[in-house]
Amino acid sequence: GSMGRRAGRRGGRRGVAGWRAAVRITAVGAALCASSAALPGPAAVAAPDDVTSYAFSDDVRTVQAATGTTGAAGLEPGATYRSSLSLPSPTASEGQSPDDSQGQGQGQGGETEGEVAKAYFRLELDDVSNVYVAVTAIPRAGSKLTVGDGINVSVQDADSTPCSRDSAIVGASKSPQPITAWGARELLQGRGACHGAGTYYVIVERTRTRAGASAGTGAGTNAGTDAGAGSGTRAAAGEEPWELEIAPFSEPALTKAVATSVPEEWDSATPAPPTGAPVTVRGGAGFAKATAVDQGVWRDEIVPGQTLFYKVPVDWGRQVSASVDLGSADKDSGYVVDALDMTLYNPVRAEVKDASVGYGGRQKSAALQPVPPVRYVNRYASASATKALRFAGSYYLVVHLAAQVGERFGAGPYGLTLRVRVGGSVQAAPGYAGRSAPRWFFDVGPRDPELAAGPGLTSGDASGGRGASDGDPAMKAVAVGGIGAGSVLLAVLGAWTLTARRRATAQMRANAQNPTA
Numbered sequence: 270g271s272m273g274r275r276a277g278r279r280g281g282r283r284g285v286a287g288w289r290a291a292v293r294i295t296a297v298g299a300a301l302c303a304s305s306a307a308l309p310g311p312a313a314v315a316a317p318d319d320v321t322s323y324a325f326s327d328d329v330r331t332v333q334a335a336t337g338t339t340g341a342a343g344l345e346p347g348a349t350y351r352s353s354l355s356l357p358s359p360t361a362s363e364g365q366s367p368d369d370s371q372g373q374g375q376g377q378g379g380e381t382e383g384e385v386a387k388a389y390f391r392l393e394l395d396d397v398s399n400v401y402v403a404v405t406a407i408p409r410a411g412s413k414l415t416v417g418d419g420i421n422v423s424v425q426d427a428d429s430t431p432c433s434r435d436s437a438i439v440g441a442s443k444s445p446q447p448i449t450a451w452g453a454r455e456l457l458q459g460r461g462a463c464h465g466a467g468t469y470y471v472i473v474e475r476t477r478t479r480a481g482a483s484a485g486t487g488a489g490t491n492a493g494t495d496a497g498a499g500s501g502t503r504a505a506a507g508e509e510p511w512e513l514e515i516a517p518f519s520e521p522a523l524t525k526a527v528a529t530s531v532p533e534e535w536d537s538a539t540p541a542p543p544t545g546a547p548v549t550v551r552g553g554a555g556f557a558k559a560t561a562v563d564q565g566v567w568r569d570e571i572v573p574g575q576t577l578f579y580k581v582p583v584d585w586g587r588q589v590s591a592s593v594d595l596g597s598a599d600k601d602s603g604y605v606v607d608a609l610d611m612t613l614y615n616p617v618r619a620e621v622k623d624a625s626v627g628y629g630g631r632q633k634s635a636a637l638q639p640v641p642p643v644r645y646v647n648r649y650a651s652a653s654a655t656k657a658l659r660f661a662g663s664y665y666l667v668v669h670l671a672a673q674v675g676e677r678f679g680a681g682p683y684g685l686t687l688r689v690r691v692g693g694s695v696q697a698a699p700g701y702a703g704r705s706a707p708r709w710f711f712d713v714g715p716r717d718p719e720l721a722a723g724p725g726l727t728s729g730d731a732s733g734g735r736g737a738s739d740g741d742p743a744m745k746a747v748a749v750g751g752i753g754a755g756s757v758l759l760a761v762l763g764a765w766t767l768t769a770r771r772r773a774t775a776q777m778r779a780n781a782q783n784p785t786a
Contacts, residue, residue: 334388347706552577573675586696596684601630616662
């Protein structure tokens, strides 16, 4: 039942990356324990007044969308922006073909004014960094949507050369929910265009299924959403624009080139989901407000129409898996297709995998299919899910319960159990030649303080730190050869405590897309 949604999100070139070196020293572990006691306690995530509302980043910047490249507002990697996207005009022609109405998705010719709503933004890029732009569209609660309602996101250079294209649709549930697509300007060895420095444009299009089209129209291939995104359907009177959250990220170049061949073998067996007493959490209402979880079993509640966001630290070489259980209802009359959906996104919010199930009132469970470990070289893979697993950092689990569940089975809340496993072993990080934006973005870093009361660590590595290569004098002193006198050790521990506090704060800011983190 969710093929339309999953297939509709395929398309475009995908990419991302991060770094970290792991150091395991007993003294450092003890020091981090000392610093953890001084860190702030778990941050409670309050339920929003409107369960269907989306929580933007605290430092989000409002930006006006332009209707063309001229006057397009500039976006800076590391910042987060809030904007809006209008619906197609009610005067759109009913008979136009999808390809004609979209101008092939590149904004070039064959397009009648008003048939496709587009928003333009500008990027000024160098010729050494990969840049990714995530766009989350938030349909208004109560909107009457079709399967193919969604967005296309593309990146082009100043000469209209396409760099990437991705799309996302609401899917079979037709339930209003945040949907995310992304664009990229990637510098892959010997591949693609768009390698030069200069001005680039991010183009966001609001798409609709054509009148009379079947539920799955345009969702079968990478180019399918182009076909399913024609704007032949008239916009309903009174519908308001969708809000947008736009998050650009930059990834620095490596100090030296790496191999471009992707390992074919990896552990593709479905791991057993974690068991045990669940820990109660409260999911966030947006990417920037995602609640930190680690390996273990987590309990939450969800109401129809709500979307919950969680983030999982996944290091180089690690393999993430997850499943979600929806509790039974008071009655079991009727059935909702694509009732519960869980999507895994990478740190730049590119979709990795998704899973969904229907609901008839009895408990149901949905599990992500196994995915490869996180590796820098994954960006050269052919499969989109593997390409998305190209860097370390916070991966997101986004869970949505369709609004129709409330119509059939009551307002809830419904019990939700999230089971997360992070397998594999930590691998060496690639050597980056510069800083990401936000800083430390592709880095697992210190564990989030709110995980301190969680079900346990994933690999026995309490610090999750960046290692001696980070330039930290205290780390280097410990790694190089030990500490002699007790007074020296106390000094090192004191310095590390202060550093850990600062890094924990910086990491939380980075996770919230704070450009100064």
